[in-house]
Amino acid sequence: MALALxxxxxxxxxxxxxxxxxDQTPEPSPSPTEFEQSFAGSVSGETATVTATxxxxxxxxxxxxxxxxxxxxxxxDPRLDPAQxxxxxxxxxxxxxxxxxxxxxxxxxxxxTSKGEKxxxxxxxxxxxxxxxxxxxxxxxxxxxxxxxxxxxxxxPERGADMAAHAVDILGDSLVGLAIGNxxxxxxxDDVPSGAVRGKGWNKDKYVGQLEAYAKAIHAxxxxxxxxxxxxxxxxxxxxxxxxxxxxxxxxxxHWYQLYECDSTHVxxxxxxxxxxxxxxxxxxxxxxxxxxxxxxxxxGLPLWLEETGPTSCPGTNDTSLxxxxxxxxxxxxxxxxxxxxxxxxMHSMLGACNGGAPMSLxxxxxxxxxxxxxxxxxxxxxxxxxxxxxxxxxFTRTAVKGGGNMSAYTVVKNDGxxxxxxxxxxxxxxxxxxxxxxxSIPSGFSVDSASQVHGVSNDVKSATQVVPANxxxxxxxxxxxxxxxxxxxxxxxxxxxxxxxxxxxxxxIDLAGSSVTVFVLSQG
Numbered sequence: 001m002a003l004a005l006x007x008x009x010x011x012x013x014x015x016x017x018x019x020x021x022x023d024q025t026p027e028p029s030p031s032p033t034e035f036e037q038s039f040a041g042s043v044s045g046e047t048a049t050v051t052a053t054x055x056x057x058x059x060x061x062x063x064x065x066x067x068x069x070x071x072x073x074x075x076x077d078p079r080l081d082p083a084q085x086x087x088x089x090x091x092x093x094x095x096x097x098x099x100x101x102x103x104x105x106x107x108x109x110x111x112x113t114s115k116g117e118k119x120x121x122x123x124x125x126x127x128x129x130x131x132x133x134x135x136x137x138x139x140x141x142x143x144x145x146x147x148x149x150x151x152x153x154x155x156x157p158e159r160g161a162d163m164a165a166h167a168v169d170i171l172g173d174s175l176v177g178l179a180i181g182n183x184x185x186x187x188x189x190d191d192v193p194s195g196a197v198r199g200k201g202w203n204k205d206k207y208v209g210q211l212e213a214y215a216k217a218i219h220a221x222x223x224x225x226x227x228x229x230x231x232x233x234x235x236x237x238x239x240x241x242x243x244x245x246x247x248x249x250x251x252x253x254x255h256w257y258q259l260y261e262c263d264s265t266h267v268x269x270x271x272x273x274x275x276x277x278x279x280x281x282x283x284x285x286x287x288x289x290x291x292x293x294x295x296x297x298x299x300x301g302l303p304l305w306l307e308e309t310g311p312t313s314c315p316g317t318n319d320t321s322l323x324x325x326x327x328x329x330x331x332x333x334x335x336x337x338x339x340x341x342x343x344x345x346x347m348h349s350m351l352g353a354c355n356g357g358a359p360m361s362l363x364x365x366x367x368x369x370x371x372x373x374x375x376x377x378x379x380x381x382x383x384x385x386x387x388x389x390x391x392x393x394x395x396f397t398r399t400a401v402k403g404g405g406n407m408s409a410y411t412v413v414k415n416d417g418x419x420x421x422x423x424x425x426x427x428x429x430x431x432x433x434x435x436x437x438x439x440x441s442i443p444s445g446f447s448v449d450s451a452s453q454v455h456g457v458s459n460d461v462k463s464a465t466q467v468v469p470a471n472x473x474x475x476x477x478x479x480x481x482x483x484x485x486x487x488x489x490x491x492x493x494x495x496x497x498x499x500x501x502x503x504x505x506x507x508x509x510i511d512l513a514g515s516s517v518t519v520f521v522l523s524q525g
Contacts, residue, residue: 034474035451037435038466040458043511045426045433047481048404051441052411052422052522055398058339061391061412064145065338067098067346068362069308072106072149072182073125074351081134085374087351088141090363094382095389096143100307100346101135102231106182107153108194112163121154122194127163132170139174146174147228147253147307150218152181153197155210161217168222177228177250179307180214181207185232204240215246226250231307235292242300251305251344254293257313258282258333259320272317274460277329278427280406283336294341305344306337310360311381321359324456324465324515325427327384331454331517332425334388335410339396347381380465383454387519390452390470391421404428404436420446420522430514431458437481440508446522448473448508455516470521479509 068091079085091097111123119126139146148167150160164178181187184207187198198206211229218225228251230241238252264271268279276282290306297304311317311326320326330347337345347362354364354377362382367373378386394412399422401409406427413420420443426436442448452470512518 031469032471035453035468035471036474037453037455037468037511037513037516039434039511039513040430040515041434043433043435043437043478043480045428045436045514046403046405047437047439048407049402049439049441050404050407050409050422050424051400051402052409052420052443053398054413054417054420054443056395056413057398058396059341059343060395061335061338061388061393062343063096063143063392064098064344065342066094066334066385066388066392067100067344068094069100069102069346069348071103071350072101072110072127072151075101075110075127075131075135075148076125077351078134079351079372079374080131080138082137082141085376087363087376088138090376090378090382091138091142091144093378093386093389095392096145098344098346099139099142099144099146100148101146102149102179102182102308103348104182104192104195106149107151107187107197108192110151112151112159114162114166120156123154129166129170132166136170136174139171144174145176146171147177147179147305148175149179149182149231150214152184152210152214153187157210157213157217160214161221164218164225165221168225175226177226177253177305178218179228179231179253180211181229182231183255184230185234185237204237207237208240208244211241212245215244219247224248228253228305228307231255233289235296238293238296242296242302249300249302251303252293252297252300253305253307254290255308256289256293256306257310258286258329259312259314259317262314272312272314272320274320274323274325277311277320277323277325278332278406278459282329282333283408286333286336287340290337290340290342303343304341306342307344307346308348309333309345310348312360316359318359319460319462322380322462323460324380324462325459326360327380327454327456327465328425328427328459328515328517330381330384331387331423332408332427334385335391335423336408339410347385351376380454380456380463383465383467384517387452387454387517388423390519390521391423394419394421404438405433407436418524422520422522424512424518424520426512426514426516426518427459428514429459430456430516433514435511435513437479438510438512440510440520442506442508442522444506445524447525449521449523451518451520453513453516453518455513457515459515461515470519473508473510477509478511480511481509
């Protein structure tokens with residue numbers, strides 16, 4: 001992967017501009033009392049069977065598996081204060097999400113001072129203890145944990161240690177990691193504003209020397225301060241961090257974006273086309289590349305934190321980042337990454353304008369570009385993440401999908417085995433298939449309490465993802481297919497859900513809209 005492509009994902013502006021994000025309406029009005037889908041066309045997709053079990057197969061899905069990354073300059077934004085905006089409310093809709101402050105702006109635009117000094121070089125934004133106090137209010141309101149980057153672009157270990165000490169003192173237990181620098185493997189690259197902060201002789205050995213100097217200065221002030229790193233994609237730099245003499249190494253932190261070949265137009269491929277987000281090859285790419293970080297973390301005896309990620313690292317990719325496909329990808333990728341051992345993840349975002357700001361951001365400011373409002377709006381990818389909140393606190397179980405075309409599913413068990421949450425991602429294009437008949441096979445003794453959904457009229461519709469809020473299933477749900485594993489069901493049949501949430505044979509037969517993510521909450525009773 002070209003380093004410049006990785007770095008561009010952290011950019012704080014969209015040089016190509018952006019169409020305004022449409023209002024994402026969380027719930028229709030008046031609020032429905034039953035789960036009811038809308039279909040973009042007649043249901044003609046391939047029939048699928050999703051088999052959910054209570055058999056645990058791997059890791060859990062915790063609050064930190066859903067997270068938001070911001071540029072470090074956002075620390076100086078007064079709207080972090082819950083009294084100054086609805087940011088806390090938007091974040092709380094993700095549970096208690098992991099928060100991270102870093103990005104390209106950390107080493108190139110951020111100046112820390114606790115003494116009122118002016119920036120020493122070309123830094124544009126000054127961050128102070130007062131700003132960290134405002135962040136403390138935000139994490140108290142959201143219940144979030146937070147990681148903070150310490151600027152390394154201008155080498156100054158004592159200043160970095162001063163920032164770290166204040167962060168430890170102000171944020172307390174909510175601070176779980178300090179990252180010294182952001183993507184240091186790209187310090188000689190000038191493809192981002194003020195990108196080159198080191199000379200051509202810069203390498204991972206010199207990075208380790210400066211990393212150790214910063215960590216030593218930090219631990220002289222706060223001996224237990226947790227250090228994470230190296231905040232890169234490159235496995236060799238992960239080895240360098242893991243092998244350093246830094247004390248209290250807490251996690252291997254990786255950066256990775258799903259679509260990074262910015263000049264590519266191949267589908268399937270890794271170019272910035274919406275279809276590439278949901279192509280099955282995307283999972284293969286994720287498994288390979290996150291596997292690098294997982295292997296390095298395991299070798300170091302540390303957890304893997306995906307501190308910066310997103311749909312694409314290419315600037316100006318509104319036709320991808322604002323599509324309904326990004327909502328499907330966000331839900332699928334977040335769950336998939338957790339199943340392969342990512343313990344913490346943050347989708348890179350910014351507090352900028354909907355029109356002209358970074359299109360991949362989960363949230364944006366609807367005010368005219370250059371102005372600010374206090375009411376942030378959400379993008380389709382955040383709607384996809386919201387749907388995962390019922391799965392928090394669960395452990396992944398064995399779940400299988402048979403048939404259905406481009407479809408995947410995940411199940412977690414929670415509440416001492418009394419609750420199952422099954423998430424089905426139907427990435428078949430609603431504009432083509434309308435929907436797919438699905439037979440959900442559930443363990444004996446469980447029934448469906450509620451279902452919720454995000455969907456669009458197609459995979460590539462922009463800023464038009466819709467939400468079907470959690471509600472009980474109606475007495476009759478549509479089912480136009482045939483059960484793969486039995487002769488029951490026929491074309492045009494309707495499956496009774498009633499109070500049992502499924503038929504007497506432990507199967508719920510239901511048409512699921514294409515271009516959707518659907519969450520079923522099941523209880524034992």
